[in-house]
Amino acid sequence: MARDNRLELLQGTLDLLILRTLQTAPKHGWDIAEQIEQTSEHVLEVNQGSLYPALHRLEHQGWIKAEWGISELGRRARFYRLTAEGRKQLAEETEGWKRLSAAINRVIRMA
Amino acid sequence: MARDNRLELLQGTLDLLILRTLQTAPKHGWDIAEQIEQTSEHVLEVNQGSLYPALHRLEHQGWIKAEWGISELGRRARFYRLTAEGRKQLAEETEGWKRLSAAINRVIRMA
DNA sequence: ACAGTGATGTAGATACTCTACACTATGGCT
DNA sequence: AGCCATAGTGTAGAGTATCTACATCACTGT
Numbered sequence: 001m002a003r004d005n006r007l008e009l010l011q012g013t014l015d016l017l018i019l020r021t022l023q024t025a026p027k028h029g030w031d032i033a034e035q036i037e038q039t040s041e042h043v044l045e046v047n048q049g050s051l052y053p054a055l056h057r058l059e060h061q062g063w064i065k066a067e068w069g070i071s072e073l074g075r076r077a078r079f080y081r082l083t084a085e086g087r088k089q090l091a092e093e094t095e096g097w098k099r100l101s102a103a104i105n106r107v108i109r110m111a
Numbered sequence: 112m113a114r115d116n117r118l119e120l121l122q123g124t125l126d127l128l129i130l131r132t133l134q135t136a137p138k139h140g141w142d143i144a145e146q147i148e149q150t151s152e153h154v155l156e157v158n159q160g161s162l163y164p165a166l167h168r169l170e171h172q173g174w175i176k177a178e179w180g181i182s183e184l185g186r187r188a189r190f191y192r193l194t195a196e197g198r199k200q201l202a203e204e205t206e207g208w209k210r211l212s213a214a215i216n217r218v219i220r221m222a
Numbered sequence: 223a224c225a226g227t228g229a230t231g232t233a234g235a236t237a238c239t240c241t242a243c244a245c246t247a248t249g250g251c252t
Numbered sequence: 253a254g255c256c257a258t259a260g261t262g263t264a265g266a267g268t269a270t271c272t273a274c275a276t277c278a279c280t281g282t
Contacts, residue, residue, distance in 0.1 A: 010211050011122030011238075011269055017218050030229050039221045043214035050270050052231055057269090075228055075279065094219060100121050101212050103154035107128050108205060110150045122238055122269075141260050161239050163262055168238095186248065186259055 008045035014054050016097055017044070019082065019090040022064060026081035028071055029055055055080060063089045119156035125165050127208055128155070130193065130201040133175060137192035139182055140166055166191060174200045 021032045021039075032055075033046035058064045063086035071077040082090065132143045132150075143166075144157035169175045174197035182188040193201065 009270070010124070010215065013121075013215055014269080017215065020219055020221075028229075029231095036218055039218045040214035041217065043210055044218070047271060048229090048231075049233095049272065049274095053269085056231095071228075073228065073279080076277085077229060097215065097219070099154055101215075103151035104121065104124055104128065104208065104212075106152065107147055107150045107155070108131055108208070110131075120239070125238080139260075140262095158240060159260090159262080160241065160243095160264090164238085167262095182259075184248085184259065187246085188260060 008043075008047075009050070013097065014046070014050060015058060016090070016093040017046075018051075018054060018058060019063065019086055019093065022080055022082045022086070023090060026067075026079045028069070028077035028079050030077065031071070032080070058086070061089075062086075119154075119158075120161070124208065125157070125161060126169060127201070127204040128157075129162075129165060129169060130174065130197055130204065133191055133193045133197070134201060137178075137190045139180070139188035139190050141188065142182070143191070169197070172200075173197075 017036050018032055021027060021035050027035070029051055033048075033051050036044055036046050055064070055066075059066055059080070063083060064080040065083055066078050066080050069077060069079045128147050129143055132138060132146050138146070140162055144159075144162050147155055147157050166175070166177075170177055170191070174194060175191045176194055177189050177191050180188060180190045
């Protein structure tokens with residue numbers, strides 16, 4: 001973890017964060033990254049080199065669906081929305097995160 | 112996370128778990144794995160193929176120190192103890208975990 | 223004309239974990 | 253004596269997510 005102050009994400013959690021961000025409304029990649037960074041109070045950083053491969057991965061699994069559109073600033077952007085499968089996946093990943101983080105916390109707080 | 116129900120650890124957290132397990136007393140690898148599994152109520156699983164490379168990694172960084180000894184069951188085992196550096200590292204990793212997990216929780220719970 | 227920023231994308235390196243195997247030693251059982 | 257389960261350490265190779273670094277295009281403001 002932050003072994004040398006470079007790692008800004010817990011490996012394996014990016015998919016969860018993206019899916020969660022899309023829960024309320026479709027968004028484009030740039031916007032997703034911004035929202036994660038702001039909501040996390042700038043603890044989490046989403047690099048482009050992680051973001052776009054992740055989006056393609058999620059799309060490939062059928063959890064999100066992409067469509068070209070125009071951003072709030074009038075620019076061409078690829079909007080992603082959660083599919084029904086994606087909602088299920090989000091629920092599962094949220095559950096998994098809770099289980100795992102609680103388990104780690106138990107170890108950290110053990111007598 | 113648990114993309115296909117096989118992943119049992121959050122990538123990057125094993126070092127923290129090991130260091131934490133050694134905080135109270137020196138232990139050998141097998142024992143460390145047992146303790147993590149039990150304390151986590153069997154949510155976390157520590158494979159041998161992850162454990163021993165991690166121990167060697169931590170030793171190489173100077174955070175733990177190894178010594179041959181005899182286990183409770185009378186067998187030859189390699190005991191690891193935390194170094195002063197290791198205690199510092201444990202504190203840092205614990206802090207890092209709290210920061211990151213809190214940040215992820217903020218995203219999960221956002222409006 | 224140019225710089226800044228919004229926006230998407232890829233290539234290659236790095237690093238941790240997982241699967242699967244190998245090895246040694248002890249104790250118990252038949 | 254032979255066999256099996258268990259305790260204990262270890263490595264090789266594959267898989268995969270992330271990071272660094274770069275490239276590209278378009279719009280806006282100066």
